[in-house]
Amino acid sequence: GAVVSQHPSRVICKSGTSVKIECRSLDFQATTMFWYRQFPKQSLMLMATSNEGSKATYEQGVEKDKFLINHASLTLSTLTVTSAHPEDSSFYICSATSLFDTEAFFGQGTRLTVV
């Protein structure tokens, strides 16, 4: 199946700093990428949907100025957590779909810890 690579898998940062997470589709063109956040023992919460070349669509309650999403190419989307706080500590997962494919392929996830 298609491969989505997410990097880094783990990151620890200090409060107030920014962290960038990358999501790459390795063998297909991802017209749409999704960013999810998963709290411990909970399901995935959709944060935003991004289409290549356009602004991301954020779900209600997600601060777009805090979680900056860029989808500049058909193989790369980035999520930047700006001015991170301990409550931003979580597991972030991206997924990608292509134009003619209804399957979503997921990255390995990024464990963010803000200290």
Add this chain to the structure above:
Amino acid sequence: GEDVEQSLFLSVREGDSSVINCTYTDSSSTYLYWYKQEPGAGLQLLTYIFSNMDMKQDQRLTVLLNKKDKHLSLRIADTQTGDSAIYFCAELGFNKFYFGSGTKLNVKP
């Protein structure tokens, strides 16, 4: 399509069959999916079913869909300890995936 519900836990013995259930609300969903998540990892697509199908079998996995009741199930035959994970059902609605809460499957040796 945002209310996808699953039971939280299921415990079975190795070799038995596991049945994980899911209910969804969006009758217009075209595809329904089962994903597996192992600890600290992303989601792995196990299988999916198109909404006009009642059943799909893929090796040890059998998906049953009751569209009238909006009920989806995943049966794992001959469950192994390596099947221990969290299983999420998801529906595709308006180009977004809505996930259930996940069912933690514990397989006892």
